[in-house]
Amino acid sequence: MSTTIIEACWNQIGVNGDQSCDKLEQHVHCRNCEVYAAAAQRNLQRVVGDDYKKDWAAHFRQAASNSQQQDNSCLVFRIGREWLSLPTRMFVAVAPIAKPHRLPHRASRGLGGIVNVGGTLYPCMSLANLLGIDENEGEAATNRHTFARLLLTRWEDQSYALPVADLHGILRYATSSVQAPAATINKGLSRFLSGVISHDDMRIGVLDEALIGYQLARTLR
Known part of the structure; x- marks a missing residue:
């Protein structure tokens, strides 16, 4: 499993929280903030665990059912x-x-x-x-x-x-x-x-x- 911990401040003091963050006055929305951008970058670079890979490999090995065959x-x-x-x-x-x-x-x-x-x-x-x-x-x-x-x-x-x-x-x-x-x-x-x-x-x-x-x-x- 990944050991990367993302501090989701946008859910606490940002637009999805109590909106007390002092950066909101400048950025208006968390998606415009460098903290949010840095967290997204860390999330994309996190290490993917072996269990995660195995689960998705098993999922894509399954044959599509008739209801899934978009022909x-x-x-x-x-x-x-x-x-x-x-x-x-x-x-x-x-x-x-x-x-x-x-x-x-x-x-x-x-x-x-x-x-x-x-x-x-x-x-x-x-x-x-x-x-x-x-x-x-x-x-x-x-x-x-x-x-x-x-x-x-x-x-x-x-x-x-x-x-x-x-x-x-x-x-x-x-x-x-x-x-x-x-x-x-x-x-x-x-x-x-x-x-x-x-x-x-x-x-x-x-x-x-x-x-x-x-x-x-x-x-x-």
């Missing part, structure tokens, strides 16, 4: 109040949101126009229109700042730009954990879902890759 990954994003996902293999890049330029004599439902991203033109497709989602329903509760994005995707030989209200990021999950969609989901969206996955406090609709790809291609024709 799939997707990119999670939000449209309106709906958290949705598509397989990561469909995505090429993420770009800042851009206003599409409308195409003359093209009024296809779901085609918003074209956008210029890095000098390349992409057809801008509205998943909200294709899936029957109201974009003005308000933000889902995320307790963090949200930023609209353009998701650059590729299906077969065609690229698309998909505007989304928020981007959660890449999520790995077990295929066996996918559940059936709830009966209360609107019919316009439910027919494009292959299931639902739960992550933290989110219920994420798993969009059917083939159906979405076909619908995007059909809308562009």
Whole structure:
């Protein structure tokens, strides 16, 4: 076991204690103090005991159970109040949101126009229109700042730009954990879902890759 003893003054007289430390007036928070920084450095340099190494070695030698085998990954994003996902293999890049330029004599439902991203033109497709989602329903509760994005995707030989209200990021999950969609989901969206996955406090609709790809291609024709 390590013999390094860390005097955690921040828990006694610092921000987590009675706040009587005279250094708080200068540093405001313990994390800005040289004493806290020095303690962190000593903690990282402490000697690791043999028992600790053996315990973790035994942990990583264990075979993963079926519930731990995360054999799939997707990119999670939000449209309106709906958290949705598509397989990561469909995505090429993420770009800042851009206003599409409308195409003359093209009024296809779901085609918003074209956008210029890095000098390349992409057809801008509205998943909200294709899936029957109201974009003005308000933000889902995320307790963090949200930023609209353009998701650059590729299906077969065609690229698309998909505007989304928020981007959660890449999520790995077990295929066996996918559940059936709830009966209360609107019919316009439910027919494009292959299931639902739960992550933290989110219920994420798993969009059917083939159906979405076909619908995007059909809308562009």
